[in-house]
Amino acid sequence: MTRTTSDTTAPGLFVPPTRFAVPGRIAVSNREAARWQTATLTEVRRETPHASTFRFAVPGWAGHLPGQHLMLRLTADDGYTAQRHYSIASPPEDAGHIELTLDHVEGGEVSGWFHTLAKPGDEVEVRGPLSGFFAWPGDRPALLIGAGSGVVPLMSMIRHHRMRSLTVPLRLLVSARGPEELIYAREYGAETTPVFTRRAPEGVPVGRLSASQVAPLLAAEQPPGGWEAYVCGSNTFAEHASRLLVAAGQPVDRIRIERFG
């Protein structure tokens, strides 16, 4: 067995059998994580029949890395609050602003308010950015796999890559039920392969993400040094995609997973 936690571990102490699966990528600011700030809605853009992007001005925003998320809080006039996590869609270059893309969840308390009542000028509260492990500083080749609104943090990475004209390899496999439900459809370029599970344009196969799409990326198309894999979506999708990656040979300690629940 390889000793992996630390070589300074005293003899006789427990050493986990596998390397830590997800070493943190960056340190997060505990001060920013704890501070609630006011975010003012400035723009709403429809992405698909069930998803819209909400743009906010947050003048004191400390900045984030692509992949991070925040906590958002709504408050009723009797003091009742609802708080939820949302990934940040915008790139760090968009200083003083953040964009979130929300699915309209049937009966959803927070997403329901956004999709039926929110309009520019409204104020909500946010704290963050949160989480250092799903962050991508733009340093290592990244293989991104997302489904539904799971593409949100991955889009921040693509936008960052473009704005900085980075040359580090980047690939995105994005799964949606059909073309009309593909979030950010107009923004994808050669780095992206959409996977349609229910309906697809003429000549494009229909079916869930499969080994035939993942395996070539981990063989012939693998960059020197290998990929850092980022998987995001529902738990069911995350389980499916991460198993495909492991089966195709991606090391478990280079698979980062964000599950939306």
Add this chain to the structure above:
Amino acid sequence: MNVTRGFTGRPRVQNAGLPPGQYDAGDDWPVLSAEVTPDLTPADWSFRIDGLVAAPRTWDWAEAHALPASAYEGDIHCVTSWSKFGVRFGGVSLDAFLEAARPDASATHAVAYSHTGYTTNLPLADLTGGRAWIAWEYEGQPLPAEHGGPARLLVPHLYFWKSAKWIAGLRLLDHDEPGFWEQNGYHARGNPWEEQRYSGD
């Protein structure tokens, strides 16, 4: 207070069991882990207690199951805002393991390790006195892998990230040492009733 225009929220159900900022997830049991779910069978599983103890020890599946069975029936609370009411876990009280390992008087904290290498820190006082378990059953069935099966730590009075999945060991220390999520900004203790979500709360 920063009221959100037009936001009323769901009708308030008076529920004394719901900590502040939490909602009732009902039958849902969301999965939140940053890693690939490991393929860990009972034959591969073991649980170790070491560090500041008189008798460091490792139990395998059969040895752990030979200890007196103990169940938890009650609520669980996740830092991402959902709570689940009246869930039933089966396993063994952590007290049974700790009695065998005999903690030193100097031990004040523990780091819990999972078989994937995930870590989380806890005050020792939160792990003793019938408040923590090694759990391998959920609602009478084997604990599903994505929820930490074959066995997880269960510390239901703290936010659920403290209940390390795929539990592999506890190391007892005479100081507090942040684990994975705590290094990533989460609170050192995680008491849901005091909303100790992030460090600084």
